[in-house]
Amino acid sequence: MKPRSLWMLLLTACMAGRGLALEAGTAVADITPDVQAFKVPLAGYGARMGRPATGVHDPLHAKVLYLRDGATRMALITCDLRSSTPEFKRQIVERCPAPGFTLDNVFVACSHTHDGPSMYPEKFWQMQFGKYDPKIVEIMSAAVAEALAKAVQNAVPVKVGYGAGRAEAFVHNRRFGYDAEKRKAAQETPVTEPVFRMLRVDGLDGSAKAVVVNFACHPTILSEKNMAISAEWPGVLQAEVEKAIPGAVAMFTNGAEGDQSPEGVQGTDEFERMRDFGTRLAAVMAPVAQAIETRPDCPIAYCRITPELPPLSFPEGAKTKYATYRKAAQEGLPRRAEIQILRIGPAAIVGLPGEPIMEVGQAVRQAVERQGLEHVLVAGLANDYIGYLVNEKEYAHGGYEVESRSYYGPGLGAFLAEHAGKAAATIGSHGATGPTHE
Numbered sequence: 001m002k003p004r005s006l007w008m009l010l011l012t013a014c015m016a017g018r019g020l021a022l023e024a025g026t027a028v029a030d031i032t033p034d035v036q037a038f039k040v041p042l043a044g045y046g047a048r049m050g051r052p053a054t055g056v057h058d059p060l061h062a063k064v065l066y067l068r069d070g071a072t073r074m075a076l077i078t079c080d081l082r083s084s085t086p087e088f089k090r091q092i093v094e095r096c097p098a099p100g101f102t103l104d105n106v107f108v109a110c111s112h113t114h115d116g117p118s119m120y121p122e123k124f125w126q127m128q129f130g131k132y133d134p135k136i137v138e139i140m141s142a143a144v145a146e147a148l149a150k151a152v153q154n155a156v157p158v159k160v161g162y163g164a165g166r167a168e169a170f171v172h173n174r175r176f177g178y179d180a181e182k183r184k185a186a187q188e189t190p191v192t193e194p195v196f197r198m199l200r201v202d203g204l205d206g207s208a209k210a211v212v213v214n215f216a217c218h219p220t221i222l223s224e225k226n227m228a229i230s231a232e233w234p235g236v237l238q239a240e241v242e243k244a245i246p247g248a249v250a251m252f253t254n255g256a257e258g259d260q261s262p263e264g265v266q267g268t269d270e271f272e273r274m275r276d277f278g279t280r281l282a283a284v285m286a287p288v289a290q291a292i293e294t295r296p297d298c299p300i301a302y303c304r305i306t307p308e309l310p311p312l313s314f315p316e317g318a319k320t321k322y323a324t325y326r327k328a329a330q331e332g333l334p335r336r337a338e339i340q341i342l343r344i345g346p347a348a349i350v351g352l353p354g355e356p357i358m359e360v361g362q363a364v365r366q367a368v369e370r371q372g373l374e375h376v377l378v379a380g381l382a383n384d385y386i387g388y389l390v391n392e393k394e395y396a397h398g399g400y401e402v403e404s405r406s407y408y409g410p411g412l413g414a415f416l417a418e419h420a421g422k423a424a425a426t427i428g429s430h431g432a433t434g435p436t437h438e
Helices: 003-012 086-095 123-129 134-153 180-185 232-244 270-291 326-332 358-369 392-397 412-427
Strands: 023-030 061-069 072-079 106-110 156-166 171-173 195-203 208-215 249-254 260-262 300-305 339-344 347-351 375-379
Touching: 023 134, 023 208, 023 249, 061 134, 061 232, 061 249, 072 134, 072 249, 072 300, 086 106, 086 134, 106 249, 106 347, 123 326, 156 270, 195 270, 195 375, 208 232, 208 270, 208 375, 232 249, 232 270, 249 375, 300 412, 339 412, 347 358, 347 412, 358 375, 358 412, 392 412
Parallel strands: 072 106, 208 249, 347 375
Antiparallel strands: 023 061, 023 156, 061 072, 156 195, 171 260, 195 208, 300 339, 339 347
């Protein structure tokens, strides 16, 4: 569907003649840890054994999109990090000089780079990714809080638009090698969805302010051998989109990437392949972003729920692996799931606290769409991390995502889809705003 046709749908949910203009502001913060002042273990690969970074290949950024519609305000913050933590989000909210921000209206989404700092206070995660230094997190959260305040100061009346396209031959389903004979007998086929979704924000004069990109793919072109900090290919992608659309802050949210890995990488070394992948992907996405038509006066709303998770449950094949840190897992893993939705017109960004596989992302999108939200961006790695988010079918197949990173049993995917639908029902197409806790 062309952007113009999509916007005919968008306009049906916009509130004409309200006398209030949607406003937005953007800001960028450098959150690259100082590897000279601190020992900075890199999160993402347990094989690094908690060793600290030896340098910085390219910087890490946090980017803020602040939206205000009358008394309603909310902020999307995207970060070049493996995943967020409740502590990181709480510090951003508490440290922001601008008033009016809470855990409910601030949404933190991470790219899932495997080359950013380990920032987890729980012993369970430190046993895998290295020692936690609270000072590193404090410095990063202070920088993001200042950027959020700056975005508030920069807010101007804006127009918003939506677009989508396909990036063929960029991803493959990495789980399909597990349990191959059973899959063949069941006539299963690999599930991929190489679709990217976008939100564009322009000033009323048409000048670009922000482009939010949503795409599902692991940033794992750099291997565990790399010991330099890097935003990986999402950093390249954002930089290239910004070159193509001058004035825009490009923001990346990862989608249902739990079983989606890069395909067709090219280059003589890892960094060259990283640059190639991000540059080619941006070349596919930028024309779609450039063609998006934006319109004013779209209502915004937000919702955050924290339902109690199913009981902790370790797969049969993982019991030996977990023997050495089972107690730490039971002490450190969350008991509630943070599910958050930001709505802009009939578009919605849905945050899940972990790594959804594609089928779970699709189920969540469908549950939210049933509540009248037509353009749904599912963002994994948002606000917290509870592991891989799999469904019953994939849980039965085992493999790494189940046996090493799945903690709440085979029904977790269905649980998240159900509760995302409930959250969407509280804001629907009517614009109710505020927290809804379960």
